[in-house]
Amino acid sequence: MLKKEHYIKIKKIIFISMILVPAIPFISALSIGYYYFTTSLEDSTISSLERIVGDHGHMIDAFLNERKSNIEFILHSYELDTLTDNRMLQNIFKKLKQEFPAFIDLGIFNKDGIHIAYHGPYELIGKDYGDKEWFKEVMEKEQYISDIFLGYRKTPHFIIALKKNDKKNPWVIRATIDTFMFNKLVKEVRIGKTGEAYIINKDGILQTEPRSGGILMEKPEDNSKYLKPHTGINILNQDKKYVYATTWLKNNNWMLIARQEKSDAFKAVNKASKLIIYISITWGICIIFAVFLITERIIRLLKNMDMEKEQLNQQLIGASRLAELGEMAAGFAHEINNPLQIIQSEQSLMELNLSELIETEQLKCSEFIDELKDSIKQIKLQIFRCSKITQQILKFGRQSEPEKKEIDLKVFIPEIIEMISKKAFVHGIEIKQNIALNITPVYGDTSQLQQVLLNLFNNAIDAILERHGTSGGKLIVKSELKNNKDIEINISDNGIGINPENLEKIFSPFFTTKSVGKGTGLGLSVCYGIINNMGGKMEVNSQVNIGTTFSISFPVYT
């Protein structure tokens, strides 16, 4: 019988391999799919950011250049005298505003920074800008475009200032542009839910309001990570929360930033991952459950198969193997008998010659002669012993067809018990018989069944004697109808019992525990074979020092 651990091991192997084998390609497929999906989504997110930054960057640069050109046009088209004429300036501003409505005001400064002409909502004429940073810069570099600032006006705006390089009397024209439109342009950029664009200056100060919030002219906290010098478009993907695309504008003074929250950009990925995880878990549970059931089933089948094999093996011993063995043993015994016959004759001749020699006094009686006589006698005895063994083997291997007929156990069993009752009585063994009246006849060879029962009774008596001597023995013979389909004969004794190790081999031919020369070990295997041929079964149960029960069961003969 195979051990329990063996099945557990097989179970483990089947279980693990049945889960792993489909799981590996499944997980690989998911991983690969996930990887490519993520990558392509990331690529498309990045490229859309890139595109926005690129397009808007050009747009903003173009916008600034256009505004600058507007002013440049004025600068080159009009003389200072014309421009300082308030009415003229008003006309020019009107035209400018037609060109682009976000112009707020227009002013002219002399070389010392004094506001000499102005058109706009404020009273600025005469104000001195000589020490302002922007004025110094425009005087030096001839042009200046400011960052966005709130100034006196408390509205976001920026200025464009250009210098007219008149050698004697250089002057400066300045226009203020409301960034509302400009702000709108950048703010309107929209990618997904959270994608946005904004501009900061090179110090990191917000030039437009990000849609997600953030106050103009203030520094967003985390600008240092992308505020780096670079050319073209830079992509920043290391951040946990955002993907950034940046580009420098306005001669590296401003930076346009487009960013999108990763959770938003990769929303589809997250959704897909959730679905994948959900499917995986559901699938996994289903698979594990199914595998569990299948494994259980396989193991059960395996166990059944092993059990059947075991039974088949036992039956083989009982039936065909026994017959084969019998045939072989018979042939073997027969072959032994021939040389035995010769030895027998030789022994007789030796015996005869020796006694003649003694009688004719050619040999004198001596110790040696006695020894010789003894040896010769011993040879005879041993030949006799051999011949008994071969006879038993031959009996075992006898292949005569049994004469089958109905046997009424109600009559038959008491008859056999009668045969051994004297022997049992002599040894102080009490025999109880309990034969049910409703048992039906069995079909078989009378003398064979008799042989089986006598054999079992004799074994029982031997076992009892070994334990109890000549008092206290008990032999119980019981026969009954079991479940209306089996006729059972139980022969129980309270003898010495059989240890489990021997119990396994008890029906094997040539297995005996009796001392040398007392048994051939064929009795029970012959019995087993006979019962098998009758279509019955023979079993044994035994406990050392408690007793042994042999059970024979026949299917009800119809």
Next chain:
Amino acid sequence: MAKLKMMLVDDEERFLQTTSKLLMKKGYDTVTALSGKEALEKLKSHNINVVILDVKMPGMDGNATLLEIKKLYPMVEVIMLTGHATVESAVHGLQSGATDYLMKPADIEDIIEKTENAFAKIQKLEEKIHSAQMKKFMKSPREILKNSEN
């Protein structure tokens, strides 16, 4: 009255040698044969009463030999010698006219006993025949003359 003369038939030469030696020593006139054919041959030339015949022999086996002997020499008694496996054929032998059978390894005493029995049977039979003939002769003494003419 004829003297007991027996023949041992077996394919084991040593068995024949030793057993015939033993039987001679015990005062029995013994012929041996190694095969059924040889046995039939020797029956022609020797006046044999009892044949001890091994059942299992190569060539012509015991049963075939038995049938042949019984056909040719009905007055010869045959004892089958068998290894146990061939007990069925020994029984078969008995049915086809053998007088008895011996199981290998057979004791010399058994061989002698069964041979004597068989011989006694022959003698009895011969006696019966003899007395029957005598009665017949008593009725018509001419028969004696007729018989001796044959």
